[in-house]
Amino acid sequence: MKLLTFYNSKxxxxxxxxxxxxxxxxxxxxxxxxxSTILLMINKILLKNFISLKDINYIAFSKGxxxxxxxxxxxxxxxxxxxxxxxxxxxxxxxxxxxxKGKQITKKNKFLIITKANKKNIYFGKYIYxxxxxxxxxxxxxxSIQLALFKIQKLKNWIMIKNFNSITFNSIKNIxxxxxxxxxxxxxxxxxxxxxxxxxxxxxxxxxxYLQNKII
Numbered sequence: 001m002k003l004l005t006f007y008n009s010k011x012x013x014x015x016x017x018x019x020x021x022x023x024x025x026x027x028x029x030x031x032x033x034x035x036s037t038i039l040l041m042i043n044k045i046l047l048k049n050f051i052s053l054k055d056i057n058y059i060a061f062s063k064g065x066x067x068x069x070x071x072x073x074x075x076x077x078x079x080x081x082x083x084x085x086x087x088x089x090x091x092x093x094x095x096x097x098x099x100x101k102g103k104q105i106t107k108k109n110k111f112l113i114i115t116k117a118n119k120k121n122i123y124f125g126k127y128i129y130x131x132x133x134x135x136x137x138x139x140x141x142x143x144s145i146q147l148a149l150f151k152i153q154k155l156k157n158w159i160m161i162k163n164f165n166s167i168t169f170n171s172i173k174n175i176x177x178x179x180x181x182x183x184x185x186x187x188x189x190x191x192x193x194x195x196x197x198x199x200x201x202x203x204x205x206x207x208x209x210y211l212q213n214k215i216i
Contacts, residue, residue: 003056004016004060007062007184011030012030015041061077062093062188063075065140072208089201091206095115099125108159113127115164123140124141134191157175159177159178
């Protein structure tokens, strides 16, 4: 089985491939993470490992929330490859990828994920692991920072994962705070493998996870 994963943010592009028991990974810092950058990196890692694109069995990537342009680029590339080569797609929430990375670091099982959307709002999600699977407790939300702080103060024995420093949480004493600045294509692999195991994948169409249709 050959799995291709990729992740692109405003400043970093990364691509990984898993086949047999081997994992390879490349990344690039770039202020212009357009579609050509990701496609060139995919081509590079495939050539490096002597693998043809038509031999890829699954493609997994972040479908957001995050940069509007980055999400659109990721989905266009993934769906283009899927349609052209009939490759199943796995679109994974950025918040879920952060929760997965938090689990790998802490070995804990309850995570509150927040990432910055703009000056007044954040993306917000709660996750808990059971028997090596991850479940969403509340729907991911696009909420105000003020409301998020109110919700966080009611929680106990959770780990909060955030990827920005512009908001302080000095008043919060009941949960541990973990800063994870960057995620990449490697962090997508464990979740994608579980999706494959339980056949949670699609072909051709993935809906973007913008989370901004309604502000709570």
